[in-house]
Amino acid sequence: MSHLDMRQFMCRSDNYGVIVHDSETGATASIDAPDAEAVEAELRKFGRQLTHVFTTHHHEDHVAGNLRLKELFGCKIIGPKNEAAKIPGIDIAVAGGDTFSWAGRDVKVFDCPGHTKGHIAFHIPSEYALFAGDTVFAMGCGRVNEGTMEEMWHSVNQFRTLPPVTYVYCGHEYTEANCRFALSVEPANRDLQQRSIVVAAQRAKGEMTCPSTIGDELRTNPFMRCDSPDIRRLLQMETATDAEVFAELRHQKNSFK
Ligand code: ZN
Ligand code: FE
Numbered sequence: 001m002s003h004l005d006m007r008q009f010m011c012r013s014d015n016y017g018v019i020v021h022d023s024e025t026g027a028t029a030s031i032d033a034p035d036a037e038a039v040e041a042e043l044r045k046f047g048r049q050l051t052h053v054f055t056t057h058h059h060e061d062h063v064a065g066n067l068r069l070k071e072l073f074g075c076k077i078i079g080p081k082n083e084a085a086k087i088p089g090i091d092i093a094v095a096g097g098d099t100f101s102w103a104g105r106d107v108k109v110f111d112c113p114g115h116t117k118g119h120i121a122f123h124i125p126s127e128y129a130l131f132a133g134d135t136v137f138a139m140g141c142g143r144v145n146e147g148t149m150e151e152m153w154h155s156v157n158q159f160r161t162l163p164p165v166t167y168v169y170c171g172h173e174y175t176e177a178n179c180r181f182a183l184s185v186e187p188a189n190r191d192l193q194q195r196s197i198v199v200a201a202q203r204a205k206g207e208m209t210c211p212s213t214i215g216d217e218l219r220t221n222p223f224m225r226c227d228s229p230d231i232r233r234l235l236q237m238e239t240a241t242d243a244e245v246f247a248e249l250r251h252q253k254n255s256f257k
Contacts, residue, residue, distance in 0.1 A: 012038075014173045015035070015171060016169065016171060016172060017034055020129075021048055028050050030054070030065075030069065032053070033064065036069050050073040053069060053076075054107075056135075057115060057134060058086035058087055058118070059116065066089045067089050076091045078091070079092075079093060081095040082118030082120075096109055096111025102124075105124055108123040112132075112135040113147040113152070114155045121133055128165050128166045129169065129211075130166050132170045134172065137170045137178055138199075138216075139222070140221065157226075164214050167212075168216075175203070182221065186228060186234070188230055189228075195219075232245060
């Protein structure tokens with residue numbers, strides 16, 4: 001079995017689109033559909049027919065293209081059971097713990113409440129690929145809009161046990177701002193210092209900074225490092241729970257300039 005072909009591209013202002021294609025079966029999925037025209041243009045470039053959309057959550061910048069893409073390609077939309085009513089054109093509803101078969105591979109679904117109540121992530125273990133939507137970003141995490149801080153902490157924390165080589169595809173290019181915040185709460189982290197140099201160079205050239213890997217995030221993402229002694233000392237939260245540290249980090253990030 002050959003590897004899936006993954007094409008990531010920017011759309012809207014800072015959304016990531018990803019087209020996943022299997023050359024053997026022709027199965028082709030768009031991870032979310034921020035913009036039908038941008039997704040269509042990417043498909044046409046490589047002469048591909050869209051067969052599926054994997055929807056992570058109901059926000060406009062992730063579902064805006066659903067209906068148009070369905071009209072154009074007759075594709076099936078697979079999305080979150082817990083907010084199915086808010087997903088335009090949804091055909092197949094899935095939830096955490098579900099595994100479905102796509103292009104001859106297992107796709108595992110994670111529940112990720114927090115950013116939205118029904119947010120899900122898609123994981124293809126055989127490809128070491130996680131499609132995290134707006135749950136985990138490079139060195140950051142999504143805003144907690146609908147769920148609780150505790151829920152969001154669980155949602156982020158569950159990815160820490162995935163193989164470190166797993167690629168993390170996320171919903172947005174927010175890397176530079178996230179990196180600045182990460183450095184502010186863990187200034188002595190060498191991996192973070194190094195990553196900030198790489199990211200600055202990539203952005204200066206207009207390049208995408210993602211996908212990263214679980215290993216990268218374990219080393220540099222403060223929201224996955226709530227047990228870091230340095231972060232805890234800086235926050236004066238040495239005896240707090242990881243979930244409490246997470247909540248404080250998320251609060252501080254909301255007002256960080
Ligand atoms: Zn969102
Ligand atoms: Fe988003």
